[in-house]
Amino acid sequence: MKYTSTRGDVMVDETYALLHGLAEDGGLYVPSTFPSNSLTYEMIANKSYQEIAVIVLEKLFTSFSQKALREMVQSAYSEINFDTSDIAPLHSLSEHVSILELFHGRTQAFKDMALSLFPYLLVAAKKIEKESKNILILTATSGDTGKAALEGFKDVEGTHIQIFYPTDGVSPMQKEQMQKQEGSNVNVTAINGNFDDAQQFLKRLFVDETMADTVAQKDVMFSSANSINIGRLAPQIIYYVFTYAELVSTGAIHTDETFNVVVPTGNFGNILAAYYAKKMGIPIGKLICASNQNNVLTDFFNTGTYDMNRPFYTTISPSMDILESSNFERFLYYISGEDSERTSFWMETLKKTGCVSVNEDELKRIQHDFSGAYIDDEETKSIIDEVYNSYGYLLDPHTAVAMGAYIKELQLHLELEQQHTVIAATAHPFKFPDPICEALHIQQGHNAYESLEAISAVTGVAFPKQLLELRNKKLRFTKTIDKEAMKEEILLFVDSFVK
Numbered sequence: 001m002k003y004t005s006t007r008g009d010v011m012v013d014e015t016y017a018l019l020h021g022l023a024e025d026g027g028l029y030v031p032s033t034f035p036s037n038s039l040t041y042e043m044i045a046n047k048s049y050q051e052i053a054v055i056v057l058e059k060l061f062t063s064f065s066q067k068a069l070r071e072m073v074q075s076a077y078s079e080i081n082f083d084t085s086d087i088a089p090l091h092s093l094s095e096h097v098s099i100l101e102l103f104h105g106r107t108q109a110f111k112d113m114a115l116s117l118f119p120y121l122l123v124a125a126k127k128i129e130k131e132s133k134n135i136l137i138l139t140a141t142s143g144d145t146g147k148a149a150l151e152g153f154k155d156v157e158g159t160h161i162q163i164f165y166p167t168d169g170v171s172p173m174q175k176e177q178m179q180k181q182e183g184s185n186v187n188v189t190a191i192n193g194n195f196d197d198a199q200q201f202l203k204r205l206f207v208d209e210t211m212a213d214t215v216a217q218k219d220v221m222f223s224s225a226n227s228i229n230i231g232r233l234a235p236q237i238i239y240y241v242f243t244y245a246e247l248v249s250t251g252a253i254h255t256d257e258t259f260n261v262v263v264p265t266g267n268f269g270n271i272l273a274a275y276y277a278k279k280m281g282i283p284i285g286k287l288i289c290a291s292n293q294n295n296v297l298t299d300f301f302n303t304g305t306y307d308m309n310r311p312f313y314t315t316i317s318p319s320m321d322i323l324e325s326s327n328f329e330r331f332l333y334y335i336s337g338e339d340s341e342r343t344s345f346w347m348e349t350l351k352k353t354g355c356v357s358v359n360e361d362e363l364k365r366i367q368h369d370f371s372g373a374y375i376d377d378e379e380t381k382s383i384i385d386e387v388y389n390s391y392g393y394l395l396d397p398h399t400a401v402a403m404g405a406y407i408k409e410l411q412l413h414l415e416l417e418q419q420h421t422v423i424a425a426t427a428h429p430f431k432f433p434d435p436i437c438e439a440l441h442i443q444q445g446h447n448a449y450e451s452l453e454a455i456s457a458v459t460g461v462a463f464p465k466q467l468l469e470l471r472n473k474k475l476r477f478t479k480t481i482d483k484e485a486m487k488e489e490i491l492l493f494v495d496s497f498v499k
């Protein structure tokens with residue numbers, strides 16, 4: 001499969017796109033011919049997660065043999081990496097609402113769904129591309145990508161990984177998970193700045209030829225584990241396809257019935273994967289984009305204008321504290337009818353003015369598939385409390401934002417109530433002890449672990465094993481730098497592993 005850029009007509013192999021992450025023109029790689037309507041129910045009926053994974057990946061990646069893909073998938077979606085053989089179980093909350101649990105991987109966030117597989121794709125791509133340089137994965141994180149990427153790449157031969165996270169922009173548990181990371185090829189650095197700062201810096205760095213030359217002389221090349229990489233996006237399509245098979249097999253929907261999805265959104269990667277699944281033939285009805293107070297996307301879906309000129313809020317759903325959603329560019333590309341010139345123009349405008357608008361026809365088409373809604377922190381805590389009291393089910397703050405957005409949409413569109421809707425649950429609630437304590441009126445402990453013990457005692461939710469083990473691990477990475485020093489930090493890390 002050839003991939004092209006959202007901003008121009010370059011053509012590269014998928015292995016090149018996987019290896020380099022971002023296109024040289026600054027655009028994002030997209031399939032040059034989209035495998036539209038290539039999936040049917042018959043193809044996925046009664047298949048396991050791993051079997052469905054191979055079927056989906058084959059549509060987007062053709063350089064790897066089926067055997068190779070099968071091996072990668074078996075290693076990634078194993079019972080070592082996931083605490084359930086379903087991999088992404090569907091929890092039925094009520095007749096018309098299911099929760100898609102995407103947090104059963106090693107780091108208790110949905111990022112594991114892609115980052116368990118991604119290192120295998122990257123290493124295989126490197127081999128096919130005959131690339132001998134060391135790969136340095138550079139990744140900005142709003143909390144969960146960092147840990148999931150670190151676990152995915154830890155001690156993977158021929159790779160190193162550098163994570164940057166905003167020092168005040170992640171939950172204490174997320175921070176601890178990263179600061180205590182093990183592995184001989186990892187580096188983790190906090191920055192004084194927010195996620196957008198870190199992500200923007202890296203996107204510029206990926207197209208900085210001088211920097212690329214500097215590290216190439218040391219036999220190093222950069223790549224990305226952020227969802228700008230097509231290797232992150234493709235594995236996320238799998239669970240929406242799997243969901244369709246599950247909903248039919250449990251009788252929640254008929255094969256020819258649609259279901260809606262609600263996705264708590266930050267960088268627009270997860271919801272874009274749902275949109276890809278829909279384009280590939282999965283009968284998804286509405287895609288509901290849920291935001292917290294950083295509601296730039298809600299406004300976009302309501303008005304057609306994406307305006308980043310607004311205050312940035314730090315919320316209790318930190319993985320969604322993003323104003324500049326990377327994958328939104330891929331979305332614009334499809335809205336334009338795969339027109340890279342129009343997409344370039346939009347991205348140029350966004351860069352210059354912080355604001356971009358689609359026309360009325362385009363907005364109408366967008367609203368046919370998508371809608372957006374947001375809730376604030378107080379509402380998020382109320383939802384956690386209400387859902388726990390009504391259903392005995394504990395939501396993490398991000399998933400609660402999705403639930404809140406769904407409830408808001410129900411009030412506006414009564415017909416939704418009769419349709420089946422799937423809420424994407426993107427993190428285990430135990431990653432966010434403080435807001436959960438506040439929501440459920442549980443006295444906080446002296447530290448995160450004591451709070452979690454109290455939550456566990458009240459709700460009966462068991463401690464994920466990895467979080468229990470984390471408690472006794474040593475802090476390793478406690479450095480904080482100014483965002484201007486990120487380049488220097490990268491070069492220091494390179495020198496530490498280049499002989």
Ligand SMILES: *Cc1c(COP(=O)(O)O)cnc(C)c1O
Pocket residue numbers: 109110111143144145227264265266267268269270271319320398426427
């Ligand atoms: C990353 C993340 C999100 C946002 O997902 P995007 O693909 O960036 O839109 C939402 N919730 C949690 C818990 C996350 O880790």
